Amino acid sequence: xxxxxxxxxxxxxxxxxxxxxxxxxxxxxxxxxxxxxxxxxxxxxxxxxxxxxxxxxxxxxxxxxxxxxxxxxxxxxxxxxxxxxxxxxxxxxxxxxxxxxxxxxxxxxxxxxxxxxxxxxxxxxxxxxxxxxxxxxxxxxxxxxxxxxxxxxxxxxxxxxxxxxxxxxxxxxxxxxxxxxxxxxxxxxxxxxxxxxxxxxxxxxxxxxxxxxxxxxxxxxxxxxxxxxxxxxxxxxxxxxxxxxxxxxxxxxx
Amino acid sequence: xxxxxxxxxxxxxxxxxxxxxxxxxxxxxxxxxxxxxxxxxxxxxxxxxxxxxxxxxxxxxxxxxxxxxxxxxxxxxxxxxxxxxxxxxxxxxxxxxxxxxxxxxxxxxxxxxxxxxxxxxxxxxxxxxxxxxxxxxxxxxxxxxxxxxxxxxxxxxxxxxxxxxxxxxxxxxxxxxxxxxxxxxxxxxxxxxxxxxxxxxxxxxxxxxxxxxxxxxxxxxxxxxxx
Numbered sequence: 001x002x003x004x005x006x007x008x009x010x011x012x013x014x015x016x017x018x019x020x021x022x023x024x025x026x027x028x029x030x031x032x033x034x035x036x037x038x039x040x041x042x043x044x045x046x047x048x049x050x051x052x053x054x055x056x057x058x059x060x061x062x063x064x065x066x067x068x069x070x071x072x073x074x075x076x077x078x079x080x081x082x083x084x085x086x087x088x089x090x091x092x093x094x095x096x097x098x099x100x101x102x103x104x105x106x107x108x109x110x111x112x113x114x115x116x117x118x119x120x121x122x123x124x125x126x127x128x129x130x131x132x133x134x135x136x137x138x139x140x141x142x143x144x145x146x147x148x149x150x151x152x153x154x155x156x157x158x159x160x161x162x163x164x165x166x167x168x169x170x171x172x173x174x175x176x177x178x179x180x181x182x183x184x185x186x187x188x189x190x191x192x193x194x195x196x197x198x199x200x201x202x203x204x205x206x207x208x209x210x211x212x213x214x215x216x217x218x219x220x221x222x223x224x225x226x227x228x229x230x231x232x233x234x235x236x237x238x239x240x241x242x243x244x245x246x247x248x249x250x251x252x253x254x
Numbered sequence: 255x256x257x258x259x260x261x262x263x264x265x266x267x268x269x270x271x272x273x274x275x276x277x278x279x280x281x282x283x284x285x286x287x288x289x290x291x292x293x294x295x296x297x298x299x300x301x302x303x304x305x306x307x308x309x310x311x312x313x314x315x316x317x318x319x320x321x322x323x324x325x326x327x328x329x330x331x332x333x334x335x336x337x338x339x340x341x342x343x344x345x346x347x348x349x350x351x352x353x354x355x356x357x358x359x360x361x362x363x364x365x366x367x368x369x370x371x372x373x374x375x376x377x378x379x380x381x382x383x384x385x386x387x388x389x390x391x392x393x394x395x396x397x398x399x400x401x402x403x404x405x406x407x408x409x410x411x412x413x414x415x416x417x418x419x420x421x422x423x424x425x426x427x428x429x430x431x432x433x434x435x436x437x438x439x440x441x442x443x444x445x446x447x448x449x450x451x452x453x454x455x456x457x458x459x460x461x462x463x464x465x466x467x468x469x470x471x472x473x474x475x476x477x478x479x480x481x
Contacts, residue, residue, distance in 0.1 A: 001315045003347055013348075040332045052339070053349045056315070059333035061339040061349065081332055159472075 010054050021168030021194035028175035036182055037080045040074055042067045045121045046088035048115035063182050065096020068103035071110040075248050082182055084111045090120040093129035093149055097169055104158035104187050109246035111181045111188040117196040125199030153228040155189040162188035163240040185248045213237035255397040255413050257291040265301040272306045274326055274370055279453040285467040318347045326366030348469040372417045386410055388428040394441055400432055402470040422447050428459050436463040
């Protein structure tokens with residue numbers, strides 16, 4: 001199928017709600033990916049997962065929570081590819097959390113973009129591992145009983161060598177972070193704050209709280225953890241970046 | 255059946271997954287995994303690396319799931335624009351919930367069953383040892399103990415290698431299925447197959463389900479004891 005035809009088809013077929021944070025993420029990624037070669041993407045199950053259908057790139061729209069091992073497999077099969085995954089908070093921090101932690105731990109040379117909207121959106125609004133305590137949802141009508149996980153902190157302690165946070169409402173900033181993440185050799189993780197207009201509308205909340213931090217080469221682990229947990233205001237930018245041998249590098253050079 | 259057979263089947267199944275682009279499962283068990291075997295000439299065993307057709311370069315989006323007569327589509331890899339999808343999808347790999355497309359794609363995948371069965375039929379789906387008239391059917395590592403007794407007491411032995419697709423030879427006389435599970439899972443499937451079209455075959459089951467393998471002694475006892 002010719003590319004022009006595909007572009008037209010895609011425009012007519014996007015089923016994200018008007019106002020969804022995913023539009024910003026898509027735009028930011030398209031800009032960043034246009035500067036790179038041989039990009040392959042994978043996405044999991046959720047509203048985030050639909051991004052595979054909206055990108056004119058080789059893709060694997062896989063099963064719930066299983067993006068990280070898939071990406072490692074692709075990278076091992078062909079190390080020349082730039083391997084990128086889109087995951088959801090329910091997808092990667094509920095269903096596939098063990099895959100995510102191990103991919104970070106082994107410094108697999110892949111990039112993970114987390115669409116963190118704090119709900120299982122595709123199934124119309126149940127809580128996930130990142131939903132705040134007290135949050136009233138379809139599955140917790142009296143309020144969420146549990147405290148949430150902190151994605152960037154989790155990735156830092158799991159050994160990720162590039163950790164950053166972005167916001168769907170700041171497309172240019174996010175695009176730069178995505179580019180840096182994809183260029184980084186080793187496991188890159190970007191938590192993307194994504195408002196969900198239908199089930200967890202945080203546009204106003206993030207609009208007030210988000211602020212940009214400066215700098216790229218950061219190897220202060222403690223500072224990165226502090227940035228992860230800061231919540232009076234919410235920092236976005238690169239939190240942590242160190243250089244280490246990647247899993248594929250070690251394995252393929254044996 | 256044996257360690258040697260598992261070695262050969264592993265290669266055969268890899269070839270099959272590439273050829274038909276479906277998953278394959280090599281079912282082994284603890285007894286097999288903990289056994290040692292001496293095999294002559296294993297390195298000279300011809301495990302044919304079957305050639306499959308890979309499209310090197312394509313323009314635009316590749317038709318990864320092209321609807322074909324036998325259900326198998328051509329394959330290409332990145333950096334060509336190939337879209338793999340675990341949701342229902344159209345021929346290009348874009349997600350769809352259109353009922354007409356869903357019906358066509360599902361039917362296309364199911365068409366593979368025919369060509370797969372024809373292929374397996376040529377690969378020894380079962381092995382027959384003609385030591386007698388009444389028939390014992392078994393699968394997996396139970397084969398070793400059964401073979402010893404079948405040879406001694408004079409039974410025809412059928413060792414099933416492919417459980418799916420399940421292809422069973424014609425059998426006459428009494429049919430006994432020996433396996434390590436409670437209800438006789440293989441016996442159930444064989445009964446379904448052999449009892450089609452009004453024919454009635456009595457399948458006798460000899461089972462154990464304590465997580466341990468059969469010994470020849472036990473098989474001999476239970477065959478004689480007529481349990």
